[in-house]
Amino acid sequence: MDVWQLAWDSLGPLLRGAALGTIPLTLASFALGMVLALLIALARMSPLPALHLPARFLISVIRGTPLLVQLFVVFFGLPSLGIKLEPWPSAIFALSLNVGGYAAETIRAAILSVPAGQWEAGYTIGMSRALTLRRIILPQAARVSVPPLSNTFIGLVKDTSLASLILVNELFREAQRIAAFSLQFMVIYIEAAAVYWVICLALSFAQGRLESRLDRYVAHA
Amino acid sequence: MSRMPEPTASASAPRETVLSAQGIRTSFGELTVLHGVDLEVHRGCVTVLIGPSGSGKTTLLRALNGLTPPQQGVIGLSGEEPIDFGAALTRRAREAQRAVLRDASGMVFQHYNLFPNKTVLQNVVEGPVVVQKRPRADAEAEARQLLARVGIEAKEDAYPFELSGGQQQRVGIVRALALRPRLLLFDEPTSSLDPEIVGDVLAIMKELADEGWTMVVVTHELAFAREVADEVLFLDHGVVVERGSPAELFTAPREPRTRAFLERLLRPGGTPPAPPPP
Numbered sequence A: 001m002d003v004w005q006l007a008w009d010s011l012g013p014l015l016r017g018a019a020l021g022t023i024p025l026t027l028a029s030f031a032l033g034m035v036l037a038l039l040i041a042l043a044r045m046s047p048l049p050a051l052h053l054p055a056r057f058l059i060s061v062i063r064g065t066p067l068l069v070q071l072f073v074v075f076f077g078l079p080s081l082g083i084k085l086e087p088w089p090s091a092i093f094a095l096s097l098n099v100g101g102y103a104a105e106t107i108r109a110a111i112l113s114v115p116a117g118q119w120e121a122g123y124t125i126g127m128s129r130a131l132t133l134r135r136i137i138l139p140q141a142a143r144v145s146v147p148p149l150s151n152t153f154i155g156l157v158k159d160t161s162l163a164s165l166i167l168v169n170e171l172f173r174e175a176q177r178i179a180a181f182s183l184q185f186m187v188i189y190i191e192a193a194a195v196y197w198v199i200c201l202a203l204s205f206a207q208g209r210l211e212s213r214l215d216r217y218v219a220h221a
Numbered sequence B: 001m002s003r004m005p006e007p008t009a010s011a012s013a014p015r016e017t018v019l020s021a022q023g024i025r026t027s028f029g030e031l032t033v034l035h036g037v038d039l040e041v042h043r044g045c046v047t048v049l050i051g052p053s054g055s056g057k058t059t060l061l062r063a064l065n066g067l068t069p070p071q072q073g074v075i076g077l078s079g080e081e082p083i084d085f086g087a088a089l090t091r092r093a094r095e096a097q098r099a100v101l102r103d104a105s106g107m108v109f110q111h112y113n114l115f116p117n118k119t120v121l122q123n124v125v126e127g128p129v130v131v132q133k134r135p136r137a138d139a140e141a142e143a144r145q146l147l148a149r150v151g152i153e154a155k156e157d158a159y160p161f162e163l164s165g166g167q168q169q170r171v172g173i174v175r176a177l178a179l180r181p182r183l184l185l186f187d188e189p190t191s192s193l194d195p196e197i198v199g200d201v202l203a204i205m206k207e208l209a210d211e212g213w214t215m216v217v218v219t220h221e222l223a224f225a226r227e228v229a230d231e232v233l234f235l236d237h238g239v240v241v242e243r244g245s246p247a248e249l250f251t252a253p254r255e256p257r258t259r260a261f262l263e264r265l266l267r268p269g270g271t272p273p274a275p276p277p278p
């Protein structure tokens, strides 16, 4: 069989794997991960030990263990505790927790980078801590956290390939399936790599657009 | 100004107390910065705090609006339950106390502290709309009037980084006024400004004083204090060394420390007093 013909024929299944697997898995895990990250970051900054100690512990465990092991604990380990999750929920659970742990530190650093005077100004126009955080601090923290969070996002696109190992039908599992019966490993895996790359290129472009939009209130030298 | 000016208290009229602070004591760890300061702020009056660097002026101002709650002392606001900082309270009760203080006053900072991600107009209406829940259209109309009054109506859509220091400080003043607070606090509002615009900002503050706003001002501008203040307090090492009318305090200080401080400030090479506002 002609390798070009094979490459052409497998493009459809690979793109379907991206559209129905990789991309929704990335979006769901990232959205959930951001919510978790904000909660973990806020807990981590709380003066109450009952909040910041568990947050620190969680961050430390997530950053100190391989994502693949986390996925396996969730998918193969939890059933022995009577918690049985399907591949998709398992993957979203593990990936969003992982993103949450990493991004929590990014968000915390971004919040801390906003000058104390902004908290004080919010306070003196009558805002509570929570309202100042939401209206004044987070919008400014968002700007500084776009570049690092974009890295997290792009990293996540690639990390979703690990979900193939817990039986999620996504781009890389599709590639493995095609490679296994065609035995054209080089062609198929290069093609899969190219699809990942294109997705990440698109994201980098979107990041640039977002950054310049958020930079409109900053003086440019 | 859209707010009805309050009548300036004259010497003969009974003086209504807006805020009274007693025994304010603030420490940072081992360091006690305020050793039991008393302060009465009367409606329509301008109280000026002077004193050397590190004497506790900023800390006192921040006690009055709850930014830095003192460890001890009582602050009474007219019409409110007096707030006793020495009392043992739950976190929630403390927060409620701070909320009462922060709602009573507006603050103008030395470094402006404008919201950099909001335009001038957004900076000004944020408090009225988001906190005080006033209709946006009303708040914006009032904000435009206030901006016009201080001569920066053309800048309402600018971001703070596009403004000069003097323009930013005017926005800072308007942002505080827009809340219609009972009390305006100023912490060295002209100390970050170029000398040639200091007078403009002081002139705006003098207008506010003439209109009857109640103000507490920390400043090194002695000429301003002399002309505008109803009462001057000299703070040193966290105690009020001397207080009185500007005439008393500036022309015939009783305490040697006050005299030494004023001499240092007026001597060439000290921080020069600005020319009186036009």
Ligand SMILES: Nc1ncnc2c1ncn2[C@@H]1O[C@H](COP(=O)(O)OP(=O)(O)OP(=O)(O)O)[C@@H](O)[C@H]1O
Pocket (backbone or CB within 6 Å): B028, B031, B033, B051, B052, B053, B054, B055, B056, B057, B058, B059, B060
């Ligand atoms: N958050 C803080 N933590 C520790 N020490 C502080 C804090 N804020 C103020 N201090 C100390 O309290 C003392 C009084 O400070 P404060 O800012 O009130 O002085 P000030 O009279 O406003 O001085 P300046 O004229 O320089 O502004 C100083 O010794 C200062 O170092």
Ligand SMILES: [Mg+2]
Pocket (backbone or CB within 6 Å): B057, B058, B059, B187, B188
């Ligand atoms: Mg100060």
